Amino acid sequence: MAEGKPRRRTPLVRLGAPGPYVLFALLSTVLWFPVRLFEDPDRSVPLALVRAGLYGVGWGLIPILMAFLPGVRARADSGQVRAWNRLRAALRRGEVPADEADRAAVIGQLPTVRRGALIAVVGGVLFFGGLAVLAPTVDRTASGVFYVVVLTIVLALAGVTLGRVRRLDRRLADTR
Template identity: 50%
Template sequence: MAEPRPRVSLFRYGAPGPYVVSVLIAGLLWLPIRLWERDGSVPAAVVEAGLNAVIWGFAFYFTLSRFGKPRPAEADRAADWAVTEAALRRGEPPADEAERAAVADNLPAIRRGALFGAAGGVVLLGPLIVLAIRGGWELAAVGFGIVLVAVLAEAVRTGRRERRLRAALTPVQGG
């Protein structure tokens, strides 16, 4: 059964895709502020903006997904997405045929989110780790590394669940 109130998502992709997009947006918002504060030390400003982005990206994603309400025009789409997320968590498709169709329709977005989250996490956090190490911010580099491992682990978990759900939805062809 789906959640009683569908969650809002600006990005309907599987985990960790929405988090990586939130980190990117938060980083782009924090970078000018940190550049202005640092007066020319670009690597340090980028590392500080990255730290803020990792934290505020999570806060932005969590707040929007937990407390946001879908617009009336998106209520059906949000409900279908909630059914898909519930099926992904359970690891088995719903019994209802309409819900199975909704899950099947959303599986490509789940896969794209896992792939984008993994690739985006490496592209965003990898250079931040290198900049932090070169700038002498070892603790920040460790933090970025932990977040990168978590993003990659969530991408692998989502990918495996998506494949398992796709296999359960595919009818067996026998002879």
């Protein structure tokens, strides 16, 4: 890396928060499920699914946290990384960029952010909600409560993201 070139963190999956987390948690659960079945073949399949879901919730955070590691960073001069960083800054501030190129980058990335938040809402309700309903049926009430807490956090983050996108959409409409 040339000296003086800043590096920016970049997520592995570019979707609106918390879409990537829900996808990674689901993938982790799918990967842990056969392990849980193999470890306790005498136990029920629903119990193995609830236990795999607990691992999935934790392991789903790892790809998200990897974006903060120094070795997993992209060059700031990459056009895609610049556009994503401009969008994140615009969403945080709630202001439309003054520069036309920045505005075009933000407009181009907004549907991706909206899609990620909607994936989190639908996937979170189906996945975490399903596990929360299933957990008490296998005498894992505490796990069910935990899934409800995770679902609440996911829905809150998705709501914040969708609210920011709507606010930025309104501001973009006002400047056109």
